Amino acid sequence: MRVVDLRSDTVTMPTPQMREAIYHAAVGDDVYGEDPTINELEELGARLTGKEASLFVTSGTMGNQLAVLSHTQRGDEVICETESHIFYYEAAGIAVLSGVQARTLTGDRGILSAEQIASVIRTEDIHQPPTTMLCLENTHNRAGGTCYPLSTLASIYELSKKNNIHVHMDGARVFNAAVKQNVSIDKISCYSDSVTFCLSKGLCAPVGSLVAGSKKFIEKCRRQRKLLGGGMRQAGFLAAAGIVALNSMVEQLYIDHENARLLADGLANMAIAFDADTVETNIVIIDTLPLGQTAAQLSHKLAEKGIKVSQFGEHKIRMVTHYGITADDVNYTINELSSIVKG
Numbered sequence: 001m002r003v004v005d006l007r008s009d010t011v012t013m014p015t016p017q018m019r020e021a022i023y024h025a026a027v028g029d030d031v032y033g034e035d036p037t038i039n040e041l042e043e044l045g046a047r048l049t050g051k052e053a054s055l056f057v058t059s060g061t062m063g064n065q066l067a068v069l070s071h072t073q074r075g076d077e078v079i080c081e082t083e084s085h086i087f088y089y090e091a092a093g094i095a096v097l098s099g100v101q102a103r104t105l106t107g108d109r110g111i112l113s114a115e116q117i118a119s120v121i122r123t124e125d126i127h128q129p130p131t132t133m134l135c136l137e138n139t140h141n142r143a144g145g146t147c148y149p150l151s152t153l154a155s156i157y158e159l160s161k162k163n164n165i166h167v168h169m170d171g172a173r174v175f176n177a178a179v180k181q182n183v184s185i186d187k188i189s190c191y192s193d194s195v196t197f198c199l200s201k202g203l204c205a206p207v208g209s210l211v212a213g214s215k216k217f218i219e220k221c222r223r224q225r226k227l228l229g230g231g232m233r234q235a236g237f238l239a240a241a242g243i244v245a246l247n248s249m250v251e252q253l254y255i256d257h258e259n260a261r262l263l264a265d266g267l268a269n270m271a272i273a274f275d276a277d278t279v280e281t282n283i284v285i286i287d288t289l290p291l292g293q294t295a296a297q298l299s300h301k302l303a304e305k306g307i308k309v310s311q312f313g314e315h316k317i318r319m320v321t322h323y324g325i326t327a328d329d330v331n332y333t334i335n336e337l338s339s340i341v342k343g
Helices: 014-022 036-050 060-071 114-120 151-164 175-181 215-227 236-248 253-268 295-304 326-341
Strands: 053-055 077-081 102-103 131-137 168-170 192-200 207-215 284-286 316-318
Touching: 014 236, 014 316, 036 053, 036 207, 036 236, 036 253, 053 060, 053 215, 053 236, 060 168, 060 192, 060 207, 060 215, 077 175, 077 192, 102 114, 114 151, 151 168, 168 215, 175 192, 207 215, 215 295, 253 326, 295 316
Parallel strands: 077 102, 077 131, 131 168, 168 192
Antiparallel strands: 053 207, 192 207, 284 316
16 A cells, blocks of 8 residues: 655655765764764854854753753743643753743744844842743744744844843754745854754654754753763764765755645645645644544544554644655555545
């Protein structure tokens, strides 16, 4: 049976070029700082983001948690969006690991404004935790892959600097934002003190993320990574794939965006409440309630056709286009979903 896996861009497989690079990678002990391929990847990550340094970590979650550990002290408060990854999907890590409190705000399709943020910054008061960090997710996963406008990032960053607040960008899919906005990633990351991005989603590397920032910040992150058990030895095998990802896979993300647009346009013609204009990058989220079905019911029917999707609550389904998903796969999905909708 044909299989179209739209659950996530985390299901991507390493390319033949990556496998070749892994096989030939020069390696050493990274805890000693002696893995040349890790060092090359970290230098590349710093250069692309316009930061002084970067650090290879096992996942975007680890990168985000290292950022909180390094930017805050116990008892601080961190502002984040209500459905942001760092709050929604990271097992209460900021509370468990850093001992900080989350102050959540509901964004416009995941996007916060400077005015919203300004309204919740704590004043000097012994009864309240100090606001020391802000986390922005770009693109925003649960909002459907939405991107922060550069002007919004600029105004938020200016506000944060006036209030001595560290800005961290959870840029798991920030390269999707860069491709969508037709800018280099440093034009986005310049509005944050630190940024995390994944190599293992749309960029297809098998494992890993990078967190980037100042040299002092990365030194703190390196120590905290060791604390969390993230110090790796001959990790250059993984870094080799990451180098290929950054050098050859960014430009192809526009194909994923085109396929998401194709899917969105197809869905807009069906009897479901769906606005195709909400799709910006590679994530499509639909509401199953107008169909009189739960997400579980529709997911099951699609699975019978070989189409895998993610349930995003009782009545929401997420579909993510990525490397390996073709326009033909998308058309097949549209046709099968249309048959289900028509009954």
